[in-house]
Amino acid sequence: MSDTRDELQPRSLWADAWLTLRANRAAAGAFWVLLAVTLAVLIGPLLLPFGYEQTDWDHIAAAPSLAAGHFFGTDSLGRDLLVRTLWGGRISLLVALVSTAVSLLIGVTYGALAGYLGGRIDQLMMRVVDVLYALPFLFLVILLMVLFGRNIVLIFIAIGAINWLDMAR
Known part of the structure; x- marks a missing residue:
């Protein structure tokens, strides 16, 4: 004889929130986009070869360029x-x-x-x-x-x- 209490485990608040998020496709998509943007702003500057205030004198006010490594270009002071x-x-x-x-x-x-x-x-x-x-x-x-x-x-x-x-x- 099976006891129904053993079969019914209460879900935690986090488990319930995760199931709700997975059920809503728009919310799940927004979550992953937000996570990607957060990781990009936290890790991205560490991976790029240019610093925040570093000036590239050869590429002042340059357009976006893959060859130069300035994916968004540079400003009027040569900063990435x-x-x-x-x-x-x-x-x-x-x-x-x-x-x-x-x-x-x-x-x-x-x-x-x-x-x-x-x-x-x-x-x-x-x-x-x-x-x-x-x-x-x-x-x-x-x-x-x-x-x-x-x-x-x-x-x-x-x-x-x-x-x-x-x-x-």
Whole structure:
């Protein structure tokens, strides 16, 4: 006699997410493209023969060329555009990850505090979130950049400080 408990194993959250991803072809394709781009921006600059600031005096403002090794060409200062594009991808990836972590920290803390206090305090805190939802995102980021200057850390904080509203809900 077989026991049904032995046959039914609960799936973990990761296993369930993986099965859902594999079932959706568009999501699976997007996952593999995102993974390829992430690997390219992380590993690509290490494999290319040119550095980020390295100038190739023989190929200033050159068109893309396989023979010269400049697959995207060079800029007006002779720097390889492929390396600079991949470094820009690294910065974009870093901004996405850090600003997500900042928004997660602010939003979960704010939402948990509102839920813990409950009642009128919760209602008031969520109305503040509603008011902030009404403000345009890009305007607030530009305003923060004008007030505090251009800085990569400020970009992390500005984007994270705006996106926490969804996490607080």
